[in-house]
Each structure stands twice: as structure tokens, then as C-alpha cells.
Amino acid sequence: MDATWTALLLSLKVAGSATAISLVTGVALGFLLARARFPGRELLDTVMTLPMVLPPTVLGYYLLVLLGSRSGFGRWLSETFGIRLIFTWQGAAIAAAVVTFPLVFKSARAAFETVDAQLEQAARVLGTSELAIFFRVTLPLAWRGIMAGVLLAFARALGEFGATLMVAGSIPGKTQTLSVAVYEAVQAGQDELANMLVLVTSAVCIVLLLSAGRLAPGRIAHQS
Amino acid sequence: MHLDIDIRKTLRSGKRTFYLDVRFRSTSQRIVLLGASGSGKSLTLKAIAGLVRPDAGHVKLDDTTLFDAAAGIDLKPQSRNVAYVFQDYALFPHLSVRQNIAFGLKRGLFNPRARDHHEVVDYWLEAFRLEATAHQLPGELSGGQRQRVALARALIARPTALLLDEPFAALDPELRRVMRSELDVLQRRLQVPMVLITHDPADAEIFGENVLRMRDGRILDEAADDTNLAAMPAIQPSTDALQCRAW
Numbered sequence: 315m316d317a318t319w320t321a322l323l324l325s326l327k328v329a330g331s332a333t334a335i336s337l338v339t340g341v342a343l344g345f346l347l348a349r350a351r352f353p354g355r356e357l358l359d360t361v362m363t364l365p366m367v368l369p370p371t372v373l374g375y376y377l378l379v380l381l382g383s384r385s386g387f388g389r390w391l392s393e394t395f396g397i398r399l400i401f402t403w404q405g406a407a408i409a410a411a412v413v414t415f416p417l418v419f420k421s422a423r424a425a426f427e428t429v430d431a432q433l434e435q436a437a438r439v440l441g442t443s444e445l446a447i448f449f450r451v452t453l454p455l456a457w458r459g460i461m462a463g464v465l466l467a468f469a470r471a472l473g474e475f476g477a478t479l480m481v482a483g484s485i486p487g488k489t490q491t492l493s494v495a496v497y498e499a500v501q502a503g504q505d506e507l508a509n510m511l512v513l514v515t516s517a518v519c520i521v522l523l524l525s526a527g528r529l530a531p532g533r534i535a536h537q538s
Numbered sequence: 539m540h541l542d543i544d545i546r547k548t549l550r551s552g553k554r555t556f557y558l559d560v561r562f563r564s565t566s567q568r569i570v571l572l573g574a575s576g577s578g579k580s581l582t583l584k585a586i587a588g589l590v591r592p593d594a595g596h597v598k599l600d601d602t603t604l605f606d607a608a609a610g611i612d613l614k615p616q617s618r619n620v621a622y623v624f625q626d627y628a629l630f631p632h633l634s635v636r637q638n639i640a641f642g643l644k645r646g647l648f649n650p651r652a653r654d655h656h657e658v659v660d661y662w663l664e665a666f667r668l669e670a671t672a673h674q675l676p677g678e679l680s681g682g683q684r685q686r687v688a689l690a691r692a693l694i695a696r697p698t699a700l701l702l703d704e705p706f707a708a709l710d711p712e713l714r715r716v717m718r719s720e721l722d723v724l725q726r727r728l729q730v731p732m733v734l735i736t737h738d739p740a741d742a743e744i745f746g747e748n749v750l751r752m753r754d755g756r757i758l759d760e761a762a763d764d765t766n767l768a769a770m771p772a773i774q775p776s777t778d779a780l781q782c783r784a785w
Contacts, residue, residue, distance in 0.1 A: 435589050436628040438615040440642035441695065449647045454632045 318510050320487050321495040322518075328403055328478070328491055329471035332410035336418040336467050339411075341460060344422025345448070359423075366416035374480025377409055381481070399481070406482035406489050410474040414467035421463025425456035465526035469519055539699055539731030540565050540600050545585050545592035558582070558592075558755040566748035568725065571735040573752030579735040582752070583701050586733065587622045588615035599699060621692035625704040627684050629676035635687050636672040639663065642695045662690040681709045685717055693730065700725075700732040706741060718744055 347359055365373055381388045381399045391397045399405035429452050437447045475493045482489035484498055492515050499508040540563075547558040558578045571579040584590035586597055588604065591612060597605040599620070604613050629638050633649060640650040640659045650656075652673070663669050666686035676684060685705065692700060705721065706714045722744055725732055734745050742749045751758040 432624055432628045439587050439622040441616045446647050450649045
């Protein structure tokens, strides 16, 4: 029983951090690609979407190589800041963030593109600064579309397996999330534990999907 | 108002190229740019507001140079202190009538709160008979009410000029007559200089102290600073086709 809750809490922590990271980066880049015109824009969009189609193990391998102590970046992180990401829950969060980023990015870009640019112009003429226009007009109007993507990202992060396992391994209580714990339980023949983990995971995912459905763009009543 | 415009801009869309070359000076309080859609009048109005950047020339309003390509001056729309009423009003759909009107008064990163009461906002709500709708969202308003909200939102900051983009095109004919006379009375009372663009000669008849006809990106009678409407044919050939479409 304890093992289930430990794994659930860890999963929520990893998925929450991963979603926060993809929220900030996905909204920023989604806005950039929705509004800015520059060469290579669609190529950038493709690269940003890549994590959605690449096998998670491939992504995990990329991250392992990038963040590991044998790469320049990984060594710089550990030598300058003392940050070691491999086999930590933070590493798992980064892996999940990369996997879920396209979900937030895609929905944010689409949501920003549906916001009428004329409303931004109206705010401009009314003397509102560009930053204020983003927070007072653009973001509130795109918010529901972004939130739907964020909830899907959170659900996806909860279920993340491949990339997490590659980067963070499966250390009970430290990096062993729900989905990894299920695998380990089945491998070890602990059917009772596996059943429990599977039921808990399903329940959490059902709640998430119901919330995402309520936020779907079609439900926006006041956007005429 | 003293408005001095001399702008050029080239627009390309696919294989089509559009040249805008607009020059006029006016000291009239009521300027009407009359022309069919695609004649460049919207571009001209947007260039005054700073929403479109001309390739060359200048835009001067009273003693302020808003734009001067040669001198490298291009004031941001935020610092031009003009008001702009969009054709479909561009009201913020997520904000109440009261919040929409108060929008320009509020600085910072947050919108005015729904409960905030501001004397100036109350004044404009009353002036446009919008008190009963103060808490409603724009989507719940009638066409006439939407236009009043757009006008109130535009006028609250005491602009040096009021720019109106086809203000009556979105209204049905009956309401159009009502709103025309409402704007007429309002403009006389506030004495706010206005530039109105329209394809409808009837608008020009009521508001045109100084009517400038546009076609293919140019002013047809640019020398005629004090064009008298009576001296013009009632319906311009260039607007015929569009009238049919609009009705």
C-alpha cells in the first residue's frame, strides 16, 4: 500500500514539474510561432513537434547523452552548479517535460492563432503596452485552448515510461513513478501491487480527461 | 484639427500589387474618405493610427509629427493619442461592457476588475445609455449597443482625433439611420475631430464637411480642400457596385 502512494506522489511531483516546464516554454514558443514571421518558422515547428512522434526511448537516449557526465553540457552542469540529473527525479521531470512539450506547444500555437489580431490592435491604439496586451487580451482569450493542452500534457507525463526509465532509472521511492512501478511489479510477479497501481493510475487519468473535456475549445461560450 | 498626410506604400499579395499614394491636407473637423472597398481608405486610416507603416512620406496631426519616413519618426500606436473604432468594433469578448470602456484608463498588466467603479466610466455608461448592460459581455449586446461601447471606449481617453472605419456597415438600415444621427450629435457636442471612412455616400452626406473620394489607392480630388458636397454627384460611380453588395 505504501509503495503505491509513494509512487503516486512521486508521479504527481514529476508530472507537475514537467507540466510547469512545458507550460512556460510551450506558451512562449507557441506565441512566437503564432505571431512572428521569420524564415524557417515551419521547420522550427516540425522540430518542436518531433518529441511527439519519436519513440520515448530514443528521446531518453538523446537526453542521457546530453545530460550525462560524458557530455560537455552535463559536465558543465555538474561542475558549475553541482547539478546531476541522471538517476534523479528532476531528471525524470525533464524527460517528461520534453515528451509533453509538443502537446502544450501545439495547442498554445493553435489557441493564439484563433485570437483576432484586431483585438490586439485595438488595445495598442488604447495605449496598452505590448507586454500588457499579451497578459490582458491575448493570453485570456487563448487560455482555455492552452489549458486543454496542459491537462493532456499532465496526463501524458503521468504515463511517461520510456524516456523516464532511460534517464532516471527505477529507484523505488526516488525515481520509480507509477508507470515504472507497474512494470516492475508485474516483472516481479506481485499481482496484488500491480492491480492496485493500475487502478490508481486509471482513476487519476479518468479525472484528468474529464477535466480536459470541459475545457475543450468548442465549449467557449463567450468568444463571438 | 490640422491633418497633413502624404504617404506611399506598396502591398504585394501573390501576383497582385497595390500602390497606395495618398496626399491631402485638411483643417476640417469632419473628414470623410469615400471609396469602394479596396480603394485604400482603410490602409490610410490605419496609417494615421500607426497600425500600418507607410514606405515613405509623412503623417502630421496638429503640431505632432506621427510619422516621417525621411526623419525616421514613427510614433507607436500607443503614443499617438488617437482613437480608433473598428468596423466590427473589436470589443474584448472576455471583458464586460464596463471593463471594455475602462480598458484604456487602466495601466499595468491586469485588466480593470469587474467590480471597479470609476466616475469617468459611469459618465460614459450613462451618456450612451449603457448602464443596464454594464455587466454584460459584448456577445450579449445588440449591434447598436456594441457600437456605443466601442465609441465610449475610444472617447474616454480624450483623443485628439476619432478615427472611424465603416462605423455603420455592420448595422441594419434602420439602426444605421439612428446611429448616424447619434454620432452626428455626439461629434458636435464633444467637438472631437473625426476622420470617417465609408463606401456609403449617405454617410458622406451627413458627416462630410470635407469629403475626399478615393479610388485605386489615390485621392481623386486632392486639391479640393473644401469640397462642397452639393457640387458632387450624389452617388460616385466607384461605390455603386459595393452598395449592391452591402445591401
